Amino acid sequence: xxxxxxxxxxxxxxxxxxxxxxxxxxxxxxxxxxxxxxxxxxxxxxxxxxxxxxxxxxxxxxxxxxxxxxxxxxxxxxxxxxxxxxxxxxxxxxxxxxxxxxxxxxxxxxxxxxxxxxxxxxxxxxxxxxxxxxxxxxxxxxxxx
Amino acid sequence: xxxxxxxxxxxxxxxxxxxxxxxxxxxxxxxxxxxxxxxxxxxxxxxxxxxxxxxxxxxxxxxxxxxxxxxxxxxxxxxxxxxxxxxxxxxxxxxxxxxxxxxxxxxxxxxxxxxxxxxxxxxxxxxxxxxxxxxxxxxxxxxxx
DNA sequence: AGAAAAAAATAGAAGAATTATAATCTTGAA
DNA sequence: TTCAAGATTATAATTCTTCTATTTTTTTCT
Ligand SMILES: [Mn+2]
Ligand SMILES: [Mn+2]
Ligand SMILES: [Zn+2]
Ligand SMILES: [Zn+2]
Numbered sequence: 001x002x003x004x005x006x007x008x009x010x011x012x013x014x015x016x017x018x019x020x021x022x023x024x025x026x027x028x029x030x031x032x033x034x035x036x037x038x039x040x041x042x043x044x045x046x047x048x049x050x051x052x053x054x055x056x057x058x059x060x061x062x063x064x065x066x067x068x069x070x071x072x073x074x075x076x077x078x079x080x081x082x083x084x085x086x087x088x089x090x091x092x093x094x095x096x097x098x099x100x101x102x103x104x105x106x107x108x109x110x111x112x113x114x115x116x117x118x119x120x121x122x123x124x125x126x127x128x129x130x131x132x133x134x135x136x137x138x139x140x141x142x143x144x145x
Numbered sequence: 146x147x148x149x150x151x152x153x154x155x156x157x158x159x160x161x162x163x164x165x166x167x168x169x170x171x172x173x174x175x176x177x178x179x180x181x182x183x184x185x186x187x188x189x190x191x192x193x194x195x196x197x198x199x200x201x202x203x204x205x206x207x208x209x210x211x212x213x214x215x216x217x218x219x220x221x222x223x224x225x226x227x228x229x230x231x232x233x234x235x236x237x238x239x240x241x242x243x244x245x246x247x248x249x250x251x252x253x254x255x256x257x258x259x260x261x262x263x264x265x266x267x268x269x270x271x272x273x274x275x276x277x278x279x280x281x282x283x284x285x286x287x288x289x290x
Numbered sequence: 291a292g293a294a295a296a297a298a299a300t301a302g303a304a305g306a307a308t309t310a311t312a313a314t315c316t317t318g319a320a
Numbered sequence: 321t322t323c324a325a326g327a328t329t330a331t332a333a334t335t336c337t338t339c340t341a342t343t344t345t346t347t348t349c350t
Contacts, residue, residue: 195300196337299344
């Protein structure tokens with residue numbers, strides 16, 4: 001499969017150093033960073049990069065379907081997901097992390113497998129699971145011994 | 146069942162006119178208003194009511210478990226749900242309305258009925274369904290004739 | 291009821307995230 | 321290389337929410 005920079009090139013996007021850095025950072029990113037988290041990390045390499053550039057690159061990548069913005073927010077800030085496909089997330093009540101979940105929610109759920117509920121046409125489902133992540137569970141059980 | 150004002154009284158909350166107005170408005174409300182929507186409506190009756198009062202009353206009602214704040218936002222604004230129980234929502238792609246959904250998602254969805262997934266403990270599930278509401282569907286079919 | 295204390299409402303300022311603007315710089319085509 | 325179009329930057333503006341100081345209302349106590 002082509003990597004993100006090739007796809008952007010194919011789509012006629014001009015590949016500036018800032019955009020490349022943001023796209024590459026996201027493609028290697030395993031969590032759900034906010035705009036300022038991305039900005040802070042990349043400033044080490046690109047000291048002049050502005051937050052406005054990060055926002056505008058994220059907007060572009062969103063429009064191109066390379067990433068998505070989540071509905072949930074981390075401390076009031078928008079979170080971006082390097083994976084543009086609809087999938088589900090767990091918010092850990094202990095550590096606040098947002099984890100992507102692999103299972104296929106809609107297809108395994110009969111009521112959602114229908115495409116109409118209460119007279120409404122369902123096109124996509126995004127579930128937010130609230131709970132405790134495996135790391136925090138481990139810490140808890142370690143404490144109890 | 147007791148109404149919201151009685152419950153607030155039982156909990157020792159002082160029932161000021163503003164709080165009563167906000168609580169009663171919410172108890173009769175069938176959708177998911179933002180703070181400023183509530184404020185606009187109530188200003189007709191209470192011209193001096195400030196937006197800060199609305200926010201603080203909402204915070205109080207949230208803490209008391211009388212309402213909940215949704216994870217999703219309407220045009221960047223927080224949405225409040227008069228129903229404090231976990232349930233699911235449809236966001237209409239056409240009109241932008243947020244509709245409460247009645248069905249019991251977790252129990253009808255086998256994978257979610259488990260309380261552990263990927264080593265994470267699941268305590269609550271909120272599903273956001275993206276699609277088209279019944280009203281908008283009707284409008285569409287009317288147009289097509 | 292009336293006075294004092296506590297709590298709440300208000301107006302406005304402050305804060306934080308995001309978006310818009312204008313100037314400067316870069317890119318890429320001719 | 322030249323030049324127009326587009327991107328980045330710094331800064332200002334905007335929007336939503338929270339905070340603060342002051343005023344007003346409610347509650348408590350006599
Ligand atoms: Mn994800
Ligand atoms: Mn609801
Ligand atoms: Zn955790
Ligand atoms: Zn609709």
